[in-house]
Amino acid sequence: MKRVTAIYPGTFDPPTNGHLDLIQRGSKIFDELVVAILRNSEKVPLFSVDERLAMLRECTRDWKNVRVEGFDGLLVDYARARGAQAVLRGIRAVSDYEYELQMAWMNRKLDPSLETVFMMPAGAYSYLSSRLVREIASLGGALGDLIPASVESQLRARLGVVAQTSK
């Protein structure tokens, strides 16, 4: 029987519960899901790739068909090397669509055999992004149930900011 492997690529700086929601959904429909952290990003990250690898590995350890890796270079080349048939990306709102569609078309141009699959996270995460999480944490705001507790403690430690107890 054919096994379908999908790559869920991203920056994950830091991973959020929105990412984890999508990983869980993806793990249910693909035989194998590889969460792939881009190494050669143009963005200056708050957490190193190794730190993000460790965070995501800890948060996903109960899902046996999920693995977490770093990747360099073109996504299509990495997907081919991994034997993946699909790329999983999350769409939170219409505002994501244009950027995601452009990437999906370009990846199809580069490798027509690789399919992009879009999934929606739970509605509760539709406004959540790693950028906003970093900003709120740096200003001492409460992040509640938007990121895993283990990620929150590392975020507070990195930023040296104590969370406010009330909103």
Ligand code: PNS
């Ligand atoms: O979480 P992000 O920052 O939105 O993820 C973007 C990512 C990593 C998916 C994208 O930048 C990517 O795939 N980079 C790898 C290089 C590549 O293949 N670029 C062409 C994409 S069309």
